[in-house]
Amino acid sequence: MQQFTGGDERFARRYEYEDSWVIAADVALTADEIDVDIVGSTAIVVADTGNRVTETEFELPEGDADVEVRNGVLTITIHK
Template sequence: MNTEQFTSDQLARKYEYDDGAVIAIDLGTTVPEPSVDVVDGTVIIVSDGEQYEFDLPVERTDAHTFIKNGVLTIELEDNA
């Protein structure tokens, strides 16, 4: 997964676990809360009129997303 395009100014971390992974991206709180959706293995983020997209790893397309206090969290489960 390449989150560098979206995260050039944001802090992003990826945590690997036995049954999946978590990606956390600090979007900040200076702009209105963005919206996020996952469509066909692609994360789509719309923030302040801009749209960003990045693909999830093929083995981890089952994703749950939420935003709290300006931090986007993407929880990925193994498809195995």
């Protein structure tokens, strides 16, 4: 497990399981306020809160990815 924070001190964690990687980030946004695109092994996260738009990119492990936003938590599951 790895844990890191961004400049605003929001937490993200990465877990490794036998069949997948899971990245969970506390974004405190709804699914309507965040858009995630996976391009190759790069996740591009765009957050639009109406008065501010931010974009973040980060590398993912290789594999097929599923994205979900629920209760303010962004979860990216990468299947090995």
